[in-house]
Amino acid sequence: MKITAVEEKDFSEVMALIRAEFPYVSFDEEKIRKRIASGKIFLFKAIEAKKLIGFIELEMFEGIARINGLTVKLAHRKKGVAKKLLDYAIAFVKKKGVGRILLLVKQGNKAAKKLYKEAGFNFIGMYNRELDNTVVEEMELDFLPKDAEDLDYVG
Ligand SMILES: CC(C)(COP(=O)(O)OP(=O)(O)OC[C@H]1O[C@@H](n2cnc3c(N)ncnc32)[C@H](O)[C@@H]1OP(=O)(O)O)[C@@H](O)C(=O)NCCC(=O)NCCS
Numbered sequence: 001m002k003i004t005a006v007e008e009k010d011f012s013e014v015m016a017l018i019r020a021e022f023p024y025v026s027f028d029e030e031k032i033r034k035r036i037a038s039g040k041i042f043l044f045k046a047i048e049a050k051k052l053i054g055f056i057e058l059e060m061f062e063g064i065a066r067i068n069g070l071t072v073k074l075a076h077r078k079k080g081v082a083k084k085l086l087d088y089a090i091a092f093v094k095k096k097g098v099g100r101i102l103l104l105v106k107q108g109n110k111a112a113k114k115l116y117k118e119a120g121f122n123f124i125g126m127y128n129r130e131l132d133n134t135v136v137e138e139m140e141l142d143f144l145p146k147d148a149e150d151l152d153y154v155g
Helices: 008-021 029-037 081-095 110-118 146-150
Strands: 002-005 041-048 051-061 064-072 100-106 122-126 136-142
Touching (some): 008 029, 008 041, 008 051, 029 041, 041 081, 064 081, 110 136
Parallel strands (some): 064 100
Antiparallel strands (some): 002 041, 100 136
16 A cells, blocks of 8 residues: 555545545535645545555644545555554654644544544544534644743754
8 A cells, every 4th residue: 555645637536535425525626626736735645556545635734734634445444544644644744844733523433533542633622613513523633742842942
């Protein structure tokens, strides 16, 4: 399995996954193109036998990143693909010098919550609105040491 950036030729596959797993999101291929072109949104795909089997979407803000979506095709689940995509995204964020990642997860999504917890994410509170008529939790991964954030000089 390999992880690389999503390209134009993958958009229809990505759209199919979004429609299946995140039906409340109103996306089309043009929107994906624009989001990537913004330079703030990064999509990474997992490929096996030249086929896209999952993807993760990351959004970079000033000093913080957010995972907007992560999904793996049904036939490829429970084989560590999501974990690899998540690790890849975390390493990407670290390399950019950003020390904090946020994400939203449906309260009842046990598989995703376990995956995120094992990657070091902590529950920080309930999100202020529902998604898809479902209560949503906010989680964060903070990998800068607390004292490093408090430094007010660099010597
Ligand atoms: C959540 C999802 C991305 C996990 O993908 P996956 O490739 O099957 O996950 P992995 O194989 O990498 O699993 C990594 C860890 O996650 C947890 N996990 C994954 N699937 C699980 C399940 N069905 N039940 C319980 N734990 C699960 C386990 O802790 C697992 O580690 P382990 O194998 O050592 O026990 C996948 O189920 C999916 O695409 N779901 C639909 C979309 C979604 O809910 N996305 C997340 C919200 S943004």
